[in-house]
Amino acid sequence: MTTTKPLLGAPTARLEAREKVTGTARYATDYPTDRTAYAWPVPATVVRGEITAIDATAALADPAVLAVLSHQNAPRLRETDDPFVTVLQSPRINHRGQYVALAVATSLEAARAAAEAIRVTYRCEPHDVVLTPDHPGLYKPDEVGVGMPADREHGDFDTTYANARVRIDVVYETPALHNHPMEPHSATALWDGDELTVYDSNQDSSGVQQALARLFGLAADKVHVVNEHVGGGFGSKGSARAPVVLAAMAARTVRRPVKLALPRNQLAATIGYRAPTIQRIRVGADAEGHIHALAHELVTQTATVGEFVEFAAVPTRTMYHAPHSRTTHRVTRLDVPAPSWMRAPGECPGMFALESAMDELALACGLDPVELRLRNEPTVEPDTGLPYSSRHLVECLREGARRFGWHDRDARIATSREGRFLIGSGVAASTYPAFVMPSHAEAHAAADGGYEVRVSASDIGTGARTVLAQIAAEALGVPLDSVRVRVGSSDLPPASVAGGSSGTASWGWPVHKACTELRRRLAECGHAVPEQGITVAADIAEELDDREDFARHAFGAQFAEVQVDPVTGETRVRRLLGVFAAGRILNPRTARSQFIGGMTMGLGMALLEGSTMDREFGDYAERDLASYHVPACADVPEIDVHWIDEEDPHLNPMGSKGIGEIGIVGTAAAIANAVHHATGVRLRALPIHPDALLTRLADQLGLA
Amino acid sequence: MGAMTAVTLNVNGERFSRELDNRTTLLDLLREHAHLSGVKKGCDHGQCGACTVLLDGRRVNSCLLLAVAMDGTEITTIEGLSDGTTLHPLQRAFVDHDAFQCGFCTPGQICSAVGAIAEARAGWPSAVTAHDAPPGPVELTVPEVRERMSGNLCRCGAYVNIVSAVREVAR
Ligand code: FES
Numbered sequence: 009m010t011t012t013k014p015l016l017g018a019p020t021a022r023l024e025a026r027e028k029v030t031g032t033a034r035y036a037t038d039y040p041t042d043r044t045a046y047a048w049p050v051p052a053t054v055v056r057g058e059i060t061a062i063d064a065t066a067a068l069a070d071p072a073v074l075a076v077l078s079h080q081n082a083p084r085l086r087e088t089d090d091p092f093v094t095v096l097q098s099p100r101i102n103h104r105g106q107y108v109a110l111a112v113a114t115s116l117e118a119a120r121a122a123a124e125a126i127r128v129t130y131r132c133e134p135h136d137v138v139l140t141p142d143h144p145g146l147y148k149p150d151e152v153g154v155g156m157p158a159d160r161e162h163g164d165f166d167t168t169y170a171n172a173r174v175r176i177d178v179v180y181e182t183p184a185l186h187n188h189p190m191e192p193h194s195a196t197a198l199w200d201g202d203e204l205t206v207y208d209s210n211q212d213s214s215g216v217q218q219a220l221a222r223l224f225g226l227a228a229d230k231v232h233v234v235n236e237h238v239g240g241g242f243g244s245k246g247s248a249r250a251p252v253v254l255a256a257m258a259a260r261t262v263r264r265p266v267k268l269a270l271p272r273n274q275l276a277a278t279i280g281y282r283a284p285t286i287q288r289i290r291v292g293a294d295a296e297g298h299i300h301a302l303a304h305e306l307v308t309q310t311a312t313v314g315e316f317v318e319f320a321a322v323p324t325r326t327m328y329h330a331p332h333s334r335t336t337h338r339v340t341r342l343d344v345p346a347p348s349w350m351r352a353p354g355e356c357p358g359m360f361a362l363e364s365a366m367d368e369l370a371l372a373c374g375l376d377p378v379e380l381r382l383r384n385e386p387t388v389e390p391d392t393g394l395p396y397s398s399r400h401l402v403e404c405l406r407e408g409a410r411r412f413g414w415h416d417r418d419a420r421i422a423t424s425r426e427g428r429f430l431i432g433s434g435v436a437a438s439t440y441p442a443f444v445m446p447s448h449a450e451a452h453a454a455a456d457g458g459y460e461v462r463v464s465a466s467d468i469g470t471g472a473r474t475v476l477a478q479i480a481a482e483a484l485g486v487p488l489d490s491v492r493v494r495v496g497s498s499d500l501p502p503a504s505v506a507g508g509s510s511g512t513a514s515w516g517w518p519v520h521k522a523c524t525e526l527r528r529r530l531a532e533c534g535h536a537v538p539e540q541g542i543t544v545a546a547d548i549a550e551e552l553d554d555r556e557d558f559a560r561h562a563f564g565a566q567f568a569e570v571q572v573d574p575v576t577g578e579t580r581v582r583r584l585l586g587v588f589a590a591g592r593i594l595n596p597r598t599a600r601s602q603f604i605g606g607m608t609m610g611l612g613m614a615l616l617e618g619s620t621m622d623r624e625f626g627d628y629a630e631r632d633l634a635s636y637h638v639p640a641c642a643d644v645p646e647i648d649v650h651w652i653d654e655e656d657p658h659l660n661p662m663g664s665k666g667i668g669e670i671g672i673v674g675t676a677a678a679i680a681n682a683v684h685h686a687t688g689v690r691l692r693a694l695p696i697h698p699d700a701l702l703t704r705l706a707d708q709l710g711l712a
Numbered sequence: 713m714g715a716m717t718a719v720t721l722n723v724n725g726e727r728f729s730r731e732l733d734n735r736t737t738l739l740d741l742l743r744e745h746a747h748l749s750g751v752k753k754g755c756d757h758g759q760c761g762a763c764t765v766l767l768d769g770r771r772v773n774s775c776l777l778l779a780v781a782m783d784g785t786e787i788t789t790i791e792g793l794s795d796g797t798t799l800h801p802l803q804r805a806f807v808d809h810d811a812f813q814c815g816f817c818t819p820g821q822i823c824s825a826v827g828a829i830a831e832a833r834a835g836w837p838s839a840v841t842a843h844d845a846p847p848g849p850v851e852l853t854v855p856e857v858r859e860r861m862s863g864n865l866c867r868c869g870a871y872v873n874i875v876s877a878v879r880e881v882a883r
């Protein structure tokens with residue numbers, strides 16, 4: 009019954025790998041259904057106003073068209089303030105692209121043609137869609153993220169900053185960024201009387217179950233949400249989105265199963281995005297680079313319905329020793345689509361700004377950027393005064409510098425060349441909190457000697473299914489292949505969202521607890537398992553209540569080498585290296601893939617990604633994958649990932665911190681800092697596109 | 713109701729015959745009519761490669777082809793690459809190199825890689841092949857694989873592992 013090699017820390021291959029490479033893994037619209045109908049949503053073509061008429065005559069003329077839904081006839085939903093699920097309930101238009109109608113037909117082709125044939129008339133009102141640093145609507149939100157204060161102030165920032173020997177006062181900008189998981193948000197909905205089953209592409213089957221039950225006025229156990237395989241989410245599937253609600257409405261109306269996969273070019277307006285940010289950073293330091301005053305002031309946008317604040321100043325509360333500090337968030341309501349979570353919300357854009365400013369400070373002090381960070385290492389978390397459960401940023405920086413060959417570089421600006429290319433390198437730190445959320449799990453021992461673990465976890469490509477099997481098998485002391493893991497359904501014990509890099513901790517903990525107890529019971533009964541088996545349920549509410557106060561974060565250091573073509577202005581990343589300290593790494597194989605994946609998305613943020621708000625039309629101009637550029641294979645160099653073995657007894661029984669998001673944090677700053685090192689040009693607005701770089705390069709190189 | 717046309721094609725070695733709406737794409741034929749849901753729709757616009765299948769042995773974006781124009785062709789999808797027990801070498805390599813995360817782009821990546829390897833063997837140059845390269849098979853170096861696989865987006869960012877998986881099989 010015992011295994012020799014520890015399963016935690018083993019590079020186990022994904023349990024669902026075979027399904028994924030043979031095409032048998034089922035995603036939300038892959039389930040065969042009978043008499044399937046297809047739905048196609050119709051987006052608003054005005055920014056703000058009201059629908060005055062909807063003419064569906066032409067659409068309904070096709071006998072294949074089963075229904076056209078709009079606010080006039082769609083099933084009524086219970087009220088909520090969630091803009092993502094409040095669909096077809098009112099004639100009000102809050103942003104361009106908001107859904108105004110839904111065509112349902114017996115074929116995809118007919119549904120699409122019907123959607124195009126629906127005529128909607130509007131009464132328009134003037135709109136305001138452009139974020140500016142001094143927008144008159146800016147206000148201080150009650151809180152940011154989950155319960156964090158909008159503003160924090162320590163000491164006397166203004167005086168200390170004014171008297172500082174070295175001062176940096178800079179503004180960074182990040183554009184709107186879009187999650188664009190490869191699987192568009194999709195759902196298949198089936199009603200059986202008053203019971204609803206949905207196959208939905210989401211990161212939280214329990215959460216979507218609750219949302220649908222509320223919206224349709226059903227008991228939660230009458231709603232079944234299946235998300236066995238999910239084609240990526242990156243935050244944008246963290247809660248229910250329109251497709252699952254629309255599909256359920258349509259299925260109820262036409263009394264058939266309904267499939268709905270969002271057309272790619274509708275995603276930018278309907279599923280959330282990372283809001284653009286304007287971030288002012290001021291750092292006051294002494295000549296040796298010790299920070300005395302640090303301010304991070306953020307301006308961003310939210311929609312007129314709901315509120316989401318990209319909490320980018322938050323990481324500054326954790327990173328560096330700064331006795332006099334200020335972090336603030338200001339947000340304005342615009343007539344734009346609702347922003348939401350995107351991989352490392354807050355930390356990702358915030359650390360671009362902070363880590364770029366650290367680079368500027370290093371130069372101003374004449375210090376190596378790695379050394380500058382070492383000099384400002386705090387002993388306790390600056391904002392809370394709490395001790396860190398573990399913090400190994402220094403080790404990550406040192407190890408990264410050694411592996412990258414950082415100290416062998418020519419530190420002078422714009423001096424290294426290879427052929428016509430300008431070569432540069434940059435460094436930045438990464439950080440992400442180690443969250444854990446309440447979850448339940450069950451462990452079952454069958455009479456035949458097999459085990460089953462049940463938890464409504466969501467494996468969105470993280471490898472959750474695999475790591476949970478490892479945790480269970482290790483806690484049970486049995487071989488991996490005797491454990492079956494069931495995830496991906498709201499019928500399983502309720503669990504938290506696959507978000508905030510909290511999955512493994514939140515689901516693994518109750519799995520570990522249930523399995524440990526099951527093992528004890530099995531030992532007690534001498535492994536005489538009754539016919540119906542033995543089931544142990546566990547939740548971690550008590551453990552979470554009893555946790556000691558610590559600042560719990562993962563840290564990392566990223567190094568980038570770039571080449572800039574002074575003729576075209578094109579930047580290419582030649583090498584990326586990351587070293588992370590994220591507790592115990594439970595599966596090096598899938599962990600490495602996640603770190604690399606995050607860094608790849610960070611590369612996209614640095615050089616490629618961004619969309620522009622169209623002032624007149626009020627929507628994001630880059631809505632498809634031909635205009636919104638996510639990294640392609642040829643954009644991505646070798647990415648080298650390492651980690652520090654980190655023992656942290658204050659986390660969870662596995663000793664792990666989350667790793668899904670930290671990889672994207674810091675990458676853009678490391679690349680932008682490398683571009684500066686290569687060229688002497690500091691571009692403070694992302695992405696670093698050739699046109700922006702070329703203009704500044706010409707000045708810099710005296711070519712103007 | 714759209715105008716209908718009868719189409720017959722061979723999908724994964726089996727004859728498939730159907731009267732189809734003229735607006736149906738090859739991708740929707742495969743997914744909605746042949747129930748081969750391994751082929752994926754990421755964009756429906758030829759921009760992501762998730763729908764890649766082999767058409768008479770060559771890789772194509774099935775979302776850009778009309779089904780009615782496919783009469784008499786031979787299509788291979790991800791489901792047709794292995795016999796159900798033994799994985800195709802590329803499928804094996806993708807597993808071994810952890811060349812995916814969510815897996816949604818994976819069927820397209822693998823079909824694309826099959827096509828890319830065949831193209832290189834047939835001596836087709838890519839944008840990074842040297843202009844003065846001798847005729848004959850092109851060696852699939854890292855830059856060659858990156859270039860040739862760039863029609864298949866992977867938002868999970870599995871490219872590093874995809875490149876090593878494809879290289880292993882191409883060797
Ligand atoms: S679905 Fe065909 S290329 Fe994207």
Ligand code: FES
Binds near residue numbers: 239469815818868869
């Ligand atoms: S594995 Fe998720 S998009 Fe490629």
